[in-house]
Amino acid sequence: MSDQHDPAPYDALLLLSFGGPEGPDDVVPFLENVTRGRGIPRERLKEVGQHYFLFGGVSPINGQNRALLDALRADFAAAGLALPVYWGNRNWAPYLTDTLREMVRDGRRRIAVLTTSAYASYSGCRQYRENLADALAALEAEGLPVPRVDKLRHYFNHPGFVEPMTEGVLASLAELDESVRTGAHLVFTTHSIPDSAADTSGPVADHGPGGAYVRQHLDVARTIADAVREKTGTDHPWKLVYQSRSGAPHVPWLEPDVCDHLAELRAAGAPAAVMVPIGFVSDHMEVLYDLDTEATAKAAELELPVRRSATVGADPRFAAAVRDLVLERAAAERGTRPERCALGALGPSHDLCPVGCCPARAERPAAAGADSPYA
Template structure:
């Protein structure tokens, strides 16, 4: 059974069980576990799904319905499961093209197919040494540690406890395969506005990501690093945004004069709880007074076109731009672009080969992309530390 020692790495492969931040020895993984958030696929599933997302918080269905209308506007179907099906197929094709014989199992945190089902299927096939790819790039409770808690939850006290191990691919915000889609999108949008006669100084780029509580942001990432007021979460996003703008300026020199900033969206907490700001729509409302004529919104916090992208950006942010007389472009997410899919398989190969950390490909890195998460990282202030795989306890 799994050790309860305070320094244990729960449910880890032998190579990761010692707690080293980087696993620099080859590991013979049996399979890849694609870990998703999940989403409803019909009107009848919307409220049950939202109950799963908010479990333990005592939110009544009447309040959940305020969010449900986002899904109902799209027939009750979140795009996220379809996107993960496409990603699974793309990963399987890329792995096969590189002669990497690893199956891909897919399980979600909040809706079918669930992580429990994926682990059971893997174990039934004698695939017990799993490497998980969680579909979120940055360091925070909701984008990293909560997945690790889920891995522990689906193994603790089950027939798979002590049989199945789950390691996790590092946060991949700084991998070029993830960043490339944002570079391409911003370059195309800036070039398009410039060709239409909009001056560079009148174009505003807004890099948007999901807001999280300030207290959680402060605790994101390793406690050994002084990240600043937004923790690792904000620092990593800022680094990606700066890298993107620098590369766009190399491709389009006039873009060096284009202003940009990091903004936030999709907050869901009570008004009394401070969340990361400013809000994307609030900033759009200020742009005319700054002399802006066009706005480019970059969903830098999102791997694919989630509901938050389709509703909060393509609907609400676009409407805010129209109301303020601004031209509007929302750039693409990585999705299943060839560069991104190849980048994920590069991350898998890092672990299969035990590639030394010094030899790994990174851009825009401010640190924090560990193979084994450090003690106390990404604490959930409201719930404290729960058992979590793929990291040194707590």
């Protein structure tokens, strides 16, 4: 096998995601998993679950992960990369611990991990690392072999992630009436998080207002806006905004909210807008409800023409990017210096999360980082 297609030392890839209900009876138990330890009453969870009940109690995320699994396996096979791909979730079946148990029983001992979160933050990175540590501890308690797990680097600026989104913006602009297309604003959206979590996102050197989380999103937004300008000859005004806020109202979260921003655009005379969900890998519930339902209804109320561009989902270019990330990390683990693809101004992210990266409020073990108890 050539070095270009050698996954060694890895013997498997794990797709690690959030999980979601697959029917009405799953909704409240799923939300109990998500909010465990926060003391939220079951009746309140039923209210929160209305978003899912509008879609038959089914989150699209599991189906989208199955599609991504198929795309990854097809891409790996076509490239001659003999690496099995498994799937585990944080909050619903297939659960992470069950998947890791299956993997070690299949003889997997060195596992590359891809999370369905492209950016640095506690909830998008370290919490997954904590989940990995919990699962490894469970295997250890059962007397099973404990595999080495390595989380692949943040891929927010990898061409295979950015370029499909750029094409999605171009397609959405083309759907707008020609009379409003040139003046359309680009509204880049991502999940809001508490200001305190944003400010401490990424390595310690990146901590400060917005931290790495905001900096990375701004870099992607600017990269896409620049690419759209090059393709169309039009410099569309743009802004990074937030959606899907939860939690206590007195706790500051990143703003402005997407619906508030659409109202501001209309008041300022903007003729149209394209919502660009750069913070999301696929069209899961936050995209389908918060953008396609709530924000789109707000735009209709404002009489503001709006379109929502596509996420990368199972795009073949994203699958190829994952292959690139695996082979890049494998080469680095073998002691070579691979080429690392990245667009924008920030360059490729770190392989190993350093101590102090995206800290939690309460100290907990986290795997796949410089502070991992599982080397």
